[in-house]
Amino acid sequence: MSALLRGHQIATDDYVALADDESGSEGSRVIVSLARWLEQGEALAGRFDQVGVRLPNTVELSTIWAGLASRPLIELDFPAFADGRAYSQARLLRDRYGFSGEIRASGMAVVRDQMQSMARAGIDSFVLRADQDANSCLAALRDFNLAYQPAADRLPIVSALRRSAGP
């Protein structure tokens, strides 16, 4: 059973991931595929309490953003341990589109050793891969306490620290 981390703690998942042929129970919170959302958005929004959308990591956000802007949750897919495309999607969602809902990571790369990079990119909930220890993954969010690059998290940025110290 995969654990969910959200807001730096172990959380209970209040969403149910629906396969495209699953109907789900009315009034619940669900996550559906992008294709299904684009096809049945209005009906889904009427039937469920909340509807999150799962994106393929190949989708070009600019083409679909209009349909996503009001969603409470976007799930990003990491289909392989070393496939980093969804990192760019997360950053674009936060930095370019100003998405303030939950960005959830799921898939093969949601492991201790990628947690902090995901958090830096703007991901704030994690469906841990089944073999992962939740407490170890939480600790990994603090592996580094500084960063060189501005990103979507709140780590102190080295260049800003240096600027405030003066040359």
Next chain:
Amino acid sequence: MYKYDSYDQKLVDERVAQYRDQTQRFLAGQIPDDEFRALRLRNGLYIQRFAPMLRVSIPYGLLASRQLRMLGHIAREYDKGFGHFTTRQNIQYNWPQLERVPDILADLASVQMHAIQTSGNCIRNITSDHLAGVARDELVDPRPYCELTRQWATFHPEFNWLPRKFKIAFSATTSDRAATKVHDIGVHIIRNDKGELGYAIYVGGGLGRMPMIAHRIRDFLPELDLLSYLEAVLRIYNRLGRRDNIHRARIKVLVKETGPAKFTEMVEAEWALIRDGDLRLQPGDIDIIKSHFDEHPYESDAAADTSFDAMLKSDSGFASFVRRNVHLHRADGYRVVFVSLKPLGGVAGDASAEQLDVLADLADRYSFGEARVTHDQNIVLAEVRQKDVYALWQALCEHGLATPNIGLLTDLICCPGLDYCSLANAGSIGVSQDIADRFESLDYLYDIGDIKIKMSGCMNGCGHHSVGHIGILGVDKHGEEWYQVTLGGSAENDASLGDRTGPAISRANIAEAVERIISVYMEQRQSEDESFLRCYRRIGMPPFKARIYAEPEVTA
């Protein structure tokens, strides 16, 4: 030398702790092999033919004496007493134990060094001109810009899992000594018509099995926009670079398949949306980075020395050394001294622990405590008073470091090949030694003059064979080692890829083939001033081809 502040140090220390934990979890069976592989690669550790290989980062090739001593210590303590300098200005150790690598990294961190992102599909070490800061033809010192880029690239959260490795090189001169046009991104620091500092950006160069010269995608990028533009290129690549085929995954393939014009358009569109964001540099940022570098106070009367010229006249051995291994420095009275790591019968780029210690001492005594690694796998002591060059040469002679062959045929680039590397198809070290044996006479080597032979043991092209004036590529034919030869490559401003001579040549005949190529050049050149490369470009392949494959046949 760039000196860490507490922030740089903390990040490197935290990385050591992270990797120590990863190693322990791997040894406890908690990380699958293929995933640990990706993690250890990002800390420089390969598993090689006989043992792990650790690649240590030397940002833009610059080393302090205490770092050289630490490299010597690591060679003695964790390896078999030597290290191997690479074509990307790094150093590799061929015999470390996986369990002890966290300790090596901790030792490195104690002297402001690391092995971060020296391998894996991420942004690699930033390389530059080995004469940065001392070259007479330099616009500005590129190293602060390299360091800014290094910091941006280090642990970049978005770009640690790219389709493939990513290499960036900087040049700030008219004669590109950093092979920038065969990098994923080449940055040329330039001034525009208005005298403003900025960059020309080249993207999509590369060696390996599909060598390509980079396309210039921007003629002038303003100085403060460097990082946002790099971010735009990397973001396009991370999203759209191919991941279905490892041989099509470099950015050069994306540029080629998209078309350079369309690719440029995509980068520009992305950049337009982020150029005014957090990555835009503030005017003081570059000064802050510059303030981390040492100032070297030059003596104003250094040029008054007369001993240098006197020794040149009286000692012919010294004169030979100066002729090949000593270059002018931008400050009068100073010289740039090349230390050859290509002794006759030696392995290109290898340095023993003792030699590393000697170099550290000599750097302290004669060159402001600094040394540089060149992408030709030699060492440079770049800031030597001319009056000290003679004493320095004598010390180098004592330790087998004074071979006067810089830029000559025996100063060839060579990967570790089949002797060490698990990817190689063929040996390269032995071949380089065979070639050197045929050109033992220094007088003949001087007569041949400037020539770059570059050799790789496989298609991955670590030895940069595609851009060698003479390129040699090891190939496997039914379990035998054969060699594909190319002529006319160059990695400099006139960058070009070499042309194949014809069928591959056997191990037994490859040195003979090189000798025949040289003999054609010596007969055909118009004067001593016509270099091999110019001669080849004038007369073309046919005369070379005719001789290489003439009877008695060399292809066996």
